[in-house]
Amino acid sequence: MGAQGGIDQPLLDELEELLIVSDVGLETSQYLIDRIGTATGRDRKKGVSALLKQGLLDVLIPCEQTLHPRRPEGPFVILVVGVNGVGKTTTLGKLAWQFKRDGLSVMLAAADTFRAAAIEQLGVWGERANCPVIQQQHGADAASVAHDAVQSAIARKIDVLLIDTAGRQATHGNLMEELKKIRRVLTKLDETAPHETLMVLDASTGQNALSQLEQFHDAIGVSGVCLTKLDGTAKGGILIAIAKRLGLPIRYIGVGEGVKDLYPFRAEEFVGALMPTTEQVK
Ligand SMILES: Nc1nc2c(ncn2[C@@H]2O[C@H](COP(=O)(O)OP(=O)(O)OP(=O)(O)O)[C@@H](O)[C@H]2O)c(=O)[nH]1
Ligand SMILES: [Mg+2]
Structure with a gap:
C-alpha cells in the first residue's frame, strides 16, 4: 500500500476489511484503499467516506449500460x-x-x-x-x-x-x-x-x-x-x-x-x- 500520510491508517485497514467482507475482493479493495490513501490536496479534504464513494462510482459508472432490446430489422x-x-x-x-x-x-x-x-x-x-x-x-x-x-x-x-x-x-x-x-x-x-x-x-x-x-x-x-x-x-x-x-x-x-x-x-x-x-x- 502507498504512503497514507495524514489519513488514519487503522481506519483505512478497517475499511479495507469491510470491503473484503462485502465481496469486493482483495485486489479491488486494495486498489480503492490506495486511491484514498494517496489522495492529495483538495480531494484529501473531502474525507474518507466521500473519497471511497467517488472511487466506487468511478469504477462502476462505465459499466452502467442499460439494455435496449429494440431492433427494427428483426428479433x-x-x-x-x-x-x-x-x-x-x-x-x-x-x-x-x-x-x-x-x-x-x-x-x-x-x-x-x-x-x-x-x-x-x-x-x-x-x-x-x-x-x-x-x-x-x-x-x-x-x-x-x-x-x-x-x-x-x-x-x-x-x-x-x-x-x-x-x-x-x-x-x-x-x-x-x-x-x-x-x-x-x-x-x-x-x-x-x-x-x-x-x-x-x-x-x-x-x-x-x-x-x-x-x-x-x-x-x-x-x-x-x-x-x-x-x-x-x-x-x-x-x-x-x-x-x-x-x-x-x-x-x-x-x-x-x-x-x-x-x-x-x-x-x-x-x-x-x-x-x-x-x-x-x-
Ligand atoms: N431470493 C431470490 N431468489 C431468486 C432470485 N433469482 C432467482 N431466485 C431463486 O433461485 C432459485 C433458482 O432459480 P432458477 O431461475 O431456477 O435458476 P437457474 O439458473 O435457471 O437454475 P438451473 O436452470 O437449474 O441452472 C429459484 O428458487 C428462484 O426462485 C433473486 O433475485 N432473489
Ligand atoms: Mg433454469
Whole structure:
C-alpha cells in the first residue's frame, strides 16, 4: 500500500476489511484503499467516506449500460447463460414480463433440454408473461431448439427472443461446446445474433461469481451481466470487482422471486446501498 500520510491508517485497514467482507475482493479493495490513501490536496479534504464513494462510482459508472432490446430489422436475441441454480430462468421470466409490460412482443425458447423440469418451469413463466414458448422434448438438441425459435421469432415478427439454457460449470467441456454450438446456430440465422449474451450470477456465491464470469467470457464471450439474489445477505460487492477487472456492462440486479424484482443496474443507487456498511468506520 502507498504512503497514507495524514489519513488514519487503522481506519483505512478497517475499511479495507469491510470491503473484503462485502465481496469486493482483495485486489479491488486494495486498489480503492490506495486511491484514498494517496489522495492529495483538495480531494484529501473531502474525507474518507466521500473519497471511497467517488472511487466506487468511478469504477462502476462505465459499466452502467442499460439494455435496449429494440431492433427494427428483426428479433433482439438474448442468450441467457450461467452456472447451475443462479437464477437464469427466473431472470428470463422477469425480463419477459417486463418487456411485455413495456409494449414489446416476446418469445421464449426452452434450450435447457438437460434438466427434466426446466421446460415446464419455462412454460410457467411463458404463461405469466403471456408469451409463446418454443420447446422440444426433454433431451433434445439445445441448438436445434434455438434454431427453431429464431426462425419462428423472425416469421412472427417478435421483438425479443429470450433463450434459456441449462446451468453448467465452465469446466464441463462438452456443455461449453453446446453453448458455442447454440451461438453458431444463432449467428448463422442472423449474423448479428445473439444481440446479448447475458450471464446471470448469484450474489451469494461471492468471489466465485468473478471466476465463473471470467471463464464463460473466455469461452463464449459475455456482453452483459445480471446479479441475482441481492435481497439476501450478500452485499454484491462482487460487481465492483467485475467492473474493475472486466469492465463488462452490468445490466440488471435481481432482488427476489417475483416478476417485478429485477431492476436495471444503477451505479449511484448501488453504491448508496453498499455505503452504510463502510460508513460504520467514519
Ligand atoms: N431470493 C431470490 N431468489 C431468486 C432470485 N433469482 C432467482 N431466485 C431463486 O433461485 C432459485 C433458482 O432459480 P432458477 O431461475 O431456477 O435458476 P437457474 O439458473 O435457471 O437454475 P438451473 O436452470 O437449474 O441452472 C429459484 O428458487 C428462484 O426462485 C433473486 O433475485 N432473489
Ligand atoms: Mg433454469
